[in-house]
Amino acid sequence: MNYDRYLNRAIAAVPPSGIRRFFDMASTMKGTISLGVGEPDFVTPYHIRNAAIDSLLRGETQYTANRGLPELREAVSRYMRERFSLSYDPKTDIVITVGASEAIDVALRAITGPGDEILVPEPSYVSYSPSVIFAGGVPVPIVTRQEREFRLDADALRAAITPRTKALILPYPNNPTGAIMPRADLEKIAEVVREKEILVLSDEIYCELTYGEEPHTSFGSLPGMLPYTVTLNCFSKSFAMTGWRVGFVCAPAPIAEIINKIHQYTILCAPRQSQAAALHALEQGFADGFADVARMRQSYDQRRRLMVAGFRDMGLDCFEPLGAFYVFPSIRSTGLTSEEFCQRLLREKKVACVPGTAFAPSGEGHIRCSYATGLDKLNIALERMADFIRAL
Amino acid sequence: MTKLENQLLDILREDCRIPLEKLAVMTGTDTVQVAEAIEQLERDKVILRYAPVVNWDKTDRERVEAMIEVRVLPQREQGFDAVASRIYSFDEVKSVYLMSGSYDLLVLVQARTLKELALFVSEKLSVLDTVTGTATAFVLKRYKEDGVVFENARDDGRLVITP
Numbered sequence: 001m002n003y004d005r006y007l008n009r010a011i012a013a014v015p016p017s018g019i020r021r022f023f024d025m026a027s028t029m030k031g032t033i034s035l036g037v038g039e040p041d042f043v044t045p046y047h048i049r050n051a052a053i054d055s056l057l058r059g060e061t062q063y064t065a066n067r068g069l070p071e072l073r074e075a076v077s078r079y080m081r082e083r084f085s086l087s088y089d090p091k092t093d094i095v096i097t098v099g100a101s102e103a104i105d106v107a108l109r110a111i112t113g114p115g116d117e118i119l120v121p122e123p124s125y126v127s128y129s130p131s132v133i134f135a136g137g138v139p140v141p142i143v144t145r146q147e148r149e150f151r152l153d154a155d156a157l158r159a160a161i162t163p164r165t166k167a168l169i170l171p172y173p174n175n176p177t178g179a180i181m182p183r184a185d186l187e188k189i190a191e192v193v194r195e196k197e198i199l200v201l202s203d204e205i206y207c208e209l210t211y212g213e214e215p216h217t218s219f220g221s222l223p224g225m226l227p228y229t230v231t232l233n234c235f236s237k238s239f240a241m242t243g244w245r246v247g248f249v250c251a252p253a254p255i256a257e258i259i260n261k262i263h264q265y266t267i268l269c270a271p272r273q274s275q276a277a278a279l280h281a282l283e284q285g286f287a288d289g290f291a292d293v294a295r296m297r298q299s300y301d302q303r304r305r306l307m308v309a310g311f312r313d314m315g316l317d318c319f320e321p322l323g324a325f326y327v328f329p330s331i332r333s334t335g336l337t338s339e340e341f342c343q344r345l346l347r348e349k350k351v352a353c354v355p356g357t358a359f360a361p362s363g364e365g366h367i368r369c370s371y372a373t374g375l376d377k378l379n380i381a382l383e384r385m386a387d388f389i390r391a392l
Numbered sequence: 393m394t395k396l397e398n399q400l401l402d403i404l405r406e407d408c409r410i411p412l413e414k415l416a417v418m419t420g421t422d423t424v425q426v427a428e429a430i431e432q433l434e435r436d437k438v439i440l441r442y443a444p445v446v447n448w449d450k451t452d453r454e455r456v457e458a459m460i461e462v463r464v465l466p467q468r469e470q471g472f473d474a475v476a477s478r479i480y481s482f483d484e485v486k487s488v489y490l491m492s493g494s495y496d497l498l499v500l501v502q503a504r505t506l507k508e509l510a511l512f513v514s515e516k517l518s519v520l521d522t523v524t525g526t527a528t529a530f531v532l533k534r535y536k537e538d539g540v541v542f543e544n545a546r547d548d549g550r551l552v553i554t555p
Contacts, residue, residue, distance in 0.1 A: 023553040036553035043549075126555045175555075302403065302418035309417040352553060375407060379414075 014130045018358030022342065026352040033381045034352040035369040038175060040325070042240040044277070045292045051280030052244075052273040060272055066264040068096025068248070069275045075282040076248050082286075084207065084218035086231065092253040095260050096270045096278075100205045100234035100247040102263070105131050107201050107230050107249050110258040112137035116166040121152045122360030123328075124171045125203070137166070143362040146319050146330060150179035154188035158196070167199035167230075170219055173206035176359045176368035177328040178304075178321020180210055183217040190222045199255075201230045205247070206324040208238035208293050211301045216323075220250075227252055237324075238293055239281045246274040300325050303371040303378055310382040311369075314389050325372045328356065332365040334392055342367055349384040393438075396421060396429050401438070404430075408442040445540050449533075454504045457486075457531040460513065461495040463524045472496060475522045484512050495527070506530070 004012075019036075026032055043049075067073060073090035080086040088094050097103040104127060112118060112135040120128045122141045129139035142160050144150040157168065170189070172181040181189070193200055202219040210216045220229035234247030247270075249259055269275075285293065304321065311318040311329040318329035331341045338355035345351050356363025371378060399419050403410060412423045419426065433439040448455050464475045472490050479499055480488040487500040499517070503509035513528055535542055 017555065019553055019555050023551065026552045032552065034552045037550050038554045039550055041548065041550070298399065298402070302399070305417050305420055306414060354553060375403075375410075 010133060014133055017126050019126060019354060022352070022354060022358065025343070026346055029346065029350060032346065032350045032352050033373070033377050033384070035371070035373060035378075035381055036352040036354045037370050037372060038326075039242040039372065040237060040240040040296065041372045041374060042296055044239065044241050044244070045281075047284060048239065048241070048277050048281045052277040055273050055276035060276065062272065064096075064269045064272050064275060066269055067094065067260055068270060069272075069279060072096055072275050072279045072282075073248075075279055075286075076250070078286070079282050080218075080231070080250060083290075084204075084216070085221040086218050086250065087226065088231075088250040089253070093250055093256050095249050095251075095256055095263055096275060097234075097247045097249055097263065098267055098270050099236060099242075099245040100203065100232050101127060101245075102267060102270075103232040103234070103247045103249040104128065104201070104203065105134070106259045106262045106266075107232060107251070107255075108132055108135040108137065109262050110251075110255055111167055111199060111230075113166070115164060117162060117164045118166060119157065119160050119168040119198075121169070121171060121174075123150075123174075123176055123356055123363035123366070124169070124359060125175050126359060128169050128171070138164075140165070141360060141362070143360075144177070144179070145362075146317070146328075146366075149319055150174060150177040150328070151181055151185050152189060154185075154192050157189060158192050161192070161196050161198065165196070165198050167201055168193070170200050170202040172202075172204070173210055173216070173323025175206070175324050176326050176354065176356065176363070177366075178324050178326040180212065180216070180323040182212075182214055183222075186217055186219055186222060190219070190225050193228050194224060198228070199230065200225070200228055201232060203232045205232070205234050205237050207233065208290075209297055209300060209325060210323045211297070211304060212322040230255060235278045235281055239278075240296065241274075241277065241281070244271075244274040244277055246270050246278045300371065303373075303375060306375075306378060307369060307371045307382070310386075314386050316389070325370055327369045327371060328366050329369070330365055331367055334389060336392075338364055338367055345385065345388055349388045351381045351384050351388075394429065396425065397433055397438075400426065400429055400433070404439070404442075445538050447534075447542050449542075455502065456504070456506050456509050457500065457502045458509055458513075459529050459531065460499040460501060460517065461527040461529075462497040462499055462517070463526070464496045464520075465522045465524060466496075467522065475520070478520055478522070479517065482512070482516060484509070484516075495525075 073094045076094055077088050077090040080088055108131050114136045116137045117140045118132045118137045120139045120141050121144050132139040142156050207216045220226045220231050230251040232249050235241040307327045308318055308320055316329040321327055338357050342353050342355045354368040356366030412426050415426045416423045466472050467474050476488050484501050484503055486502050489498045491498050518526055
């Protein structure tokens, strides 16, 4: 039977994720070292796992409030205030979601009307543009470049805005480039936002993983920006809790109201044990100054330095990423395309990286390498890659 | 302790064979600074030895271990230190800890055979004047040491490639 006439054409037309295709190739090969994993190599800290077990043993197996456990929203509010100078009311401005993935989806659906344009800096996380299309909007890419350290340029932003522009997705610290937006750059973006009155969906899931002198600045904390900003975040990267699927979205009350409407009809609530674990992660963090986060950050930073130095030693042009856990070296000097490079590297040396083109056409010439992998494996992967490049 | 020394300890504790050049890159310093910091740690007796964690059960060596709870009489002006020193001087003794609780010293002893170990307790340890009692527990199986799980260590539970 031909199902074409039954399927939603707009969605069927969205290309499958380039990551998925590579996954199918890499997962069949034994002995592969993967630098393609977009999640921490740490297991969730023991005390956080234990908090979920305790919650189960207490018999907490029911739904929570749609917006999430009140205690968790209180804790998120405190976390955002104390760590990022953001003021969000736990009763009206915060919704606990099934990871930041749901947060992206519901936030986009809450604000996007048919044909509305949503600006998406690229290369960036694979789900933004499809989610905009699923919401009935039109994703408009803004290309960022290595020469500008993959930061979003205020002039490029201004040039991309049309009367149909509804919002900008601001994905920093960035996956796949590892780029950050220092405060000075954000202030220039804020000027444009103020002038053009567009919304900003600030995806800050890597906010705890920055390695420069300057701590992460949350866009909504800039003067006058809170009313324009929807802040998306989650526990996955900061607390090594990817599989728990728990995140949150913070927005001005009228937007949060619509977000919660979609969330309550489609999801009802985030899993209760995950919320219990998340609550414990924050409470413990308040008590010990987020010691687990600091420990993981230091370990990532050491590996980050090793990777950047390793790629530069191979002769690859590699800008220094100051956020997330990715390095995004340029492989142009090899004469191969990103796709060719990654396929051959996988086949010939059993090292899996993700071609930059999986994140946007403008990712051509780059590969994404995650350093969220054990030091011993990273060292072997670097050796294999150096051999590969020498033999080209 | 400097920040660099702390960082080096964390790295070396996991793998002490990482070359100086890599340590320098990882800590954002240079090889001279790293070498000096490590020498300082050695001089200060913070780092005492670089040794592998071995799963002896996988070797063909005869080996038996016991943990002995030892009750002792502390000595005037020297407290427990003098007794501890008498005990840790035996070659069979691998570790000695002063403990809180119902006994005073926890002594880890290693010998080739059960008999050797029993003789050590009855002929060398129990006969010390200051030792008032011992309770010996033999190690049957070692599951984890210094943070390393010996068997059934967890695989990386992650997918090979994720966005």
